[in-house]
Amino acid sequence: MIYAGPIHAGPIETWATILTVAATAVAGDVLTAGAMRRIGDIDLIRTKSGLSGAVRAVTSSPMFLLGVLSMAASFFSLLFTLSNVDLSLAAPASASLTFLGNAFAAKIFLKENVNRRRWMAALLVCAGVFLLSK
């Protein structure tokens, strides 16, 4: 790589940008998941009204559009973070926080049955993602 590395940010800026990436990612995931749950099985919609019908069903949902907006915010804040914080910290830290945040948010907002099995999965994945950066 030709890239010389990021300009190092202070700890507050570092964690603020990482938290922003994670929070917007969680908002995006929960909103799109909620929208998809309301819309229903895409495979069924596609069989009934074709691909364009499925695309229309998804893109006409305001909840979905809000989710995409959050995901876009998360994407650009990740790009911003990557230029200020080391990739080896920013990527796994924001990904791990997103996994944990999603488990909480899915339980609270989507009323998903986050049982012990899924909590374990979220924690294992969260720890695993962090270790990958070592």
Added chain:
Amino acid sequence: MKHTLTPQRYLILLAVMLTAAVGDTLLSHGMGQVGPVSLANLGLLLAALRNPWVITGILCLLGFFASYLTALSWADLTFVLPSTAFGYVVVAFLAKYWQHETITLYRWAGILLIVCGVGFVANGPSLTLHESQHPMEEPAPVSEGASTGGSQ
């Protein structure tokens, strides 16, 4: 609560894993070429959209998004997300066997944890059914008057 996925649905989950991993790798490579972006230099983010690696990465991530949304329409968020994490494992293996990078013991431990995490949810049900909801797995015969009042 039986929710076994059909082979086709497992293929969608596989696409979720692979496209996310490859897309992120391409983006990371592209942004490495673009260089550091700062608050004073946000225009560089738009310039990044002209980098071929970033463009290919975004195309891959679009494929990821389509398969991810499809998966979310028939499975829980907490079921689908660990499979996206499996993409990290794919990247690590690509790095080792294709790019011949060395993988540290920490990374192997991380890979093991993610595999366990994915195994944990993969064995459980894929969708939470609420009492007010009718199962979306089997296409129930829909007749106009026969709605159970399930959907809001």
